[in-house]
Amino acid sequence: MKTTSPTNPLEAQRDQRWMRAALALAGRGVGRVWPNPAVGCILVQPGELAGEAGRVVGRGWTLPGGRPHAETEALARAGDQAIGATAYVTLEPCAHTGETPPCADALIDAGVSRVVVALEDPDPRVAGGGIARLRQAGVRVDVGCEKAAARVVNAGFLQRVEHGRPWTALKAATTLDGRIATRSGHSQWITGSSARARGHLLRARFDAILTGSGTANADNPRLTCRLPGLENRSPVPVVMVGETPLDPASHLAISGYTRIYGGGSRPEPETVLADLAHAGITRVLIEAGPGIAAAFFRRGLVDEIHWFRAPTVMGGDGLAAIGDLGHDSANALRAFDLVERHIVGGDTYDVLRRPDLEMSNTARQKD
Numbered sequence: 001m002k003t004t005s006p007t008n009p010l011e012a013q014r015d016q017r018w019m020r021a022a023l024a025l026a027g028r029g030v031g032r033v034w035p036n037p038a039v040g041c042i043l044v045q046p047g048e049l050a051g052e053a054g055r056v057v058g059r060g061w062t063l064p065g066g067r068p069h070a071e072t073e074a075l076a077r078a079g080d081q082a083i084g085a086t087a088y089v090t091l092e093p094c095a096h097t098g099e100t101p102p103c104a105d106a107l108i109d110a111g112v113s114r115v116v117v118a119l120e121d122p123d124p125r126v127a128g129g130g131i132a133r134l135r136q137a138g139v140r141v142d143v144g145c146e147k148a149a150a151r152v153v154n155a156g157f158l159q160r161v162e163h164g165r166p167w168t169a170l171k172a173a174t175t176l177d178g179r180i181a182t183r184s185g186h187s188q189w190i191t192g193s194s195a196r197a198r199g200h201l202l203r204a205r206f207d208a209i210l211t212g213s214g215t216a217n218a219d220n221p222r223l224t225c226r227l228p229g230l231e232n233r234s235p236v237p238v239v240m241v242g243e244t245p246l247d248p249a250s251h252l253a254i255s256g257y258t259r260i261y262g263g264g265s266r267p268e269p270e271t272v273l274a275d276l277a278h279a280g281i282t283r284v285l286i287e288a289g290p291g292i293a294a295a296f297f298r299r300g301l302v303d304e305i306h307w308f309r310a311p312t313v314m315g316g317d318g319l320a321a322i323g324d325l326g327h328d329s330a331n332a333l334r335a336f337d338l339v340e341r342h343i344v345g346g347d348t349y350d351v352l353r354r355p356d357l358e359m360s361n362t363a364r365q366k367d
Helices: 009-029 070-082 103-110 129-136 147-153 155-163 193-203 213-219 269-278 290-298
Strands: 040-045 055-061 086-089 114-117 140-143 167-174 179-181 208-212 236-241 259-262 283-286 304-309 337-344 347-353 364-366
Touching: 009 040, 009 055, 009 086, 009 114, 009 147, 040 070, 055 070, 070 086, 070 103, 103 129, 129 140, 147 155, 155 167, 167 179, 167 193, 167 290, 193 304, 193 337, 193 347, 208 213, 208 290, 213 236, 236 269, 259 269, 269 290, 283 290
Parallel strands: 086 114, 114 140, 167 283, 167 304, 208 236, 208 283, 236 259, 337 364
Antiparallel strands: 040 055, 040 086, 304 347, 337 347
């Protein structure tokens, strides 16, 4: 659908401000709403004087489990104040009847005068239908405000709908030279406590976390989010079992939530991701050894890298974070764009993303 935006620069500036606020609300649902998208909605009544930004009368975001939807929440809070308001929605309002009535109809019935949509919903059940329904009812609709940022927030949902697999990110905690363990296998702890806490916060923003049986047996991890107040945000644990069987006494083996793939030979990453997508998983975080990391890289299945880097050097006899990829030429190396850089305690935390994705690739440094 063609992007439409206001020609008035002041109105465009207001739209950007409110849409960014709606995107911040949408971010609250990331990792908690699968298989649904994480959506934010803000209802704004225009200011009484020219140039005023307006007044928020309702706001909402997709709640855990995907229901209620953001628009429903915002409208409930606004009540009659929604009449004549502008709705800023980070993803096209749904036009189909599922567990709840269409959000497009709810906005029409509430009497909003305008809807600003960041991104069209590629779900075939919607795919422009919500926008068309609003316009047919006489509601002004503008599309495309903060589109790139909206794609980042809902990268998992979009990847699942458009490509049939979850958004896949690799997390690594290494030395400066990319090592995750000494030659004796010792790895605790390469990065500091602040970086480890940030890693747990990262887990809370993913639907599933994937590792291999080798790592599961060696470290016996729980793969949970252990930050106070976020214990209920732990992702679904996933184990790829290769030649090494999963220890039946390990935490992951006895957990009733772990999804286990393989046995005898390691399953193909494409098969695992396709099955997870079928189960509704939209975002997968890989915390695994070099073999699994290399398998996903070789197939071009790593969309994002979360790299925690300690200011230390281990040397060539340490265990590399990523196994052999078989490159004979530097020209064949896959490139990633640096999109964020943080200083976390004494460590550096970089977020890198594939450059071929339709997203903002402007690096930000924070300390």
